[in-house]
Amino acid sequence: MKTYSKNSFKKHCDVVRSEHNAIEKLHLQYGYPPYWKRENGFESLCKTIIEQQVSLASAQSSFERLKKFAVVLIP
Numbered sequence: 001m002k003t004y005s006k007n008s009f010k011k012h013c014d015v016v017r018s019e020h021n022a023i024e025k026l027h028l029q030y031g032y033p034p035y036w037k038r039e040n041g042f043e044s045l046c047k048t049i050i051e052q053q054v055s056l057a058s059a060q061s062s063f064e065r066l067k068k069f070a071v072v073l074i075p
Contacts, residue, residue: 009035043073
């Protein structure tokens with residue numbers, strides 16, 4: 001499994017850019033995306049899934065409500 005770090009992030013972005021014209025055009029317009037690092041684990045997986053479905057602000061609100069209900073998130 002390939003992983004990335006803050007040091008290799010731009011290199012991995014460059015690989016994707018070289019393989020996809022649409023990504024290259026976006027990169028030329030906006031530059032590199034921000035580097036986000038999260039702890040590995042079930043809680044991070046839950047946040048990622050929620051964020052893919054709704055806006056980041058809405059996802060944060062939903063996640064906070066989930067944490068109040070569940071207290072500890074475990075698979």
